[in-house]
Amino acid sequence: MGEAAHRYEETLPLEYRTQESRLNILGFWIFLGAEVALFATLFATYLVLFQRTGSGPTAGELFEVKDVLIETLLLLTSSFTCGLAIFEMRRGRMSGLIAWLLVTLLLGAGFITFEIREFIHYVHEGATMQTSAFLSSFFVLVGTHGAHVSVGIGWMILIIIQLLQRGLTAKTARKVFIVSLYWHFLDVVWIFIFTLVYLLGMVI
Amino acid sequence: MGANGHHESFPWKHIIGFLLSLVLTFAALWVALSSGLPLKAVIVIIVLFAIIQASLQLFMFMHVNESDSGKVQTFNMVYSFFIAVVVVAGSIWVMQFVL
Numbered sequence: 391m392g393e394a395a396h397r398y399e400e401t402l403p404l405e406y407r408t409q410e411s412r413l414n415i416l417g418f419w420i421f422l423g424a425e426v427a428l429f430a431t432l433f434a435t436y437l438v439l440f441q442r443t444g445s446g447p448t449a450g451e452l453f454e455v456k457d458v459l460i461e462t463l464l465l466l467t468s469s470f471t472c473g474l475a476i477f478e479m480r481r482g483r484m485s486g487l488i489a490w491l492l493v494t495l496l497l498g499a500g501f502i503t504f505e506i507r508e509f510i511h512y513v514h515e516g517a518t519m520q521t522s523a524f525l526s527s528f529f530v531l532v533g534t535h536g537a538h539v540s541v542g543i544g545w546m547i548l549i550i551i552q553l554l555q556r557g558l559t560a561k562t563a564r565k566v567f568i569v570s571l572y573w574h575f576l577d578v579v580w581i582f583i584f585t586l587v588y589l590l591g592m593v594i
Numbered sequence: 595m596g597a598n599g600h601h602e603s604f605p606w607k608h609i610i611g612f613l614l615s616l617v618l619t620f621a622a623l624w625v626a627l628s629s630g631l632p633l634k635a636v637i638v639i640i641v642l643f644a645i646i647q648a649s650l651q652l653f654m655f656m657h658v659n660e661s662d663s664g665k666v667q668t669f670n671m672v673y674s675f676f677i678a679v680v681v682v683a684g685s686i687w688v689m690q691f692v693l
Contacts, residue, residue, distance in 0.1 A: 406661055419658070419667040423674035430678035434685035455627065462619060470612040473655040477605040574656045578648045584619070585644040589626040593636055 403480050404563035411564040418568050422575050429579050432534060433586060436527040440591065446521035449528075449591025452512060458588045461504045462580065465539075468497035469577035476570050484558050487566070491550055494573065498543050505536050532587065535579055542576060545569050611654030618647045 399407050406412055440449060472494040478486030509529070512518075519529045549562075549569050556562050622643040626636055652658045652671060659668050 412661065412663065415661065416663045416667065419663075419670055423670045426671070426674035427677050427681070430681040433678070434682045437682060438685050438689040455623070459623070463616075466612070466615055466619065469651065469655060470608060470615075473608040473611070474605055477608060481603075571656055574651050578651050581644050581647050581651070585622060585640050589622060589640050590637065593626050593633065 404482075404558065404560050405479075405567040406564075407560045408564075411560060414564055415568060415571075418571055422571065425575065425579075429531075429534070429582075432527075432531040433582065436531045436587065439523040439527045440587075441594070442523035444522035444524075446525055447515065447517050449524065449587075450594070452515070452517055453588050453591050455592065457504065457508055458584065461501055461508070462584050464497050464501040464504065465577050465580050468494045468501065469574050471497065472570050472573045476567060479558065479563060479566055482558070484553070487558070488550060488553060491546060491566075495543060495546055495550075498539055498546075498573075502536060502539055502543070505532070505539075509533075528587065532583060535576065535583060538579070539576055542569070542573055545572070607654050611650045614650055615647050618643045618650075 405415065443449075471490050475487050475490035475494060478490055512525075517525055519526050546569050549565050552565065553562055622640045625631065625639050625643075629636070631639070658664070658671055661667070
């Protein structure tokens, strides 16, 4: 590599310093584009079917504002703290990075706990996946998002273990950055679930 | 190049993004449940708020337009949202004749 190119790389944040890392990050953005398409198909299915409630409850009868708001605020705040983790990483502060990642994990686990409680509550009210087309598409859409959050929690735990073992290097910084992109993306999807599933369900 | 060695000492971008997201979340909730607007207006407003909030996440938290491939990344995400709109709006439009 030329001297000038090398000097330029030194000015970049740690996660962008090797060409491999830059391509990994670009590749992950393309993966997120594919994830948008995946969730689009689930949203399409849900929005076509959500008024087909059969003999089961309607969205308006089922959803409760308070529970939805708690889940929304937990995930939104976790996305914010994940951003703060990257901010600390770019300042080279390992302790701040780990601390904010742990806060993010706790908030994510809180979100999943509330979501599982919500699902159990619905099933106890007789609203299962088999009850109606509305509930099938609801559980598949919201459940797929919940599965993504669960995977994200496991992934982030592994990344934290690597950080503790190997320290902050160009490689671990890139891994932290990519898991942060994934985590923010989960909140992007949730914004649309909040709006198109819960708010719309409570209005119509 | 947005991502360079020079770094702010306080995460203003994140805090502004977070506060705006909170405002948009509660505003959408109010428009949907308490504003008393007609249904069509409610849907247009809350979807608009969701798109703004998603953009905040992408630009304030994920820095989609930073780095040398920032333009490619931004175009990739804009294109994927275009696909999403086609799939969702197209399905609703077609299926209203069937169901």
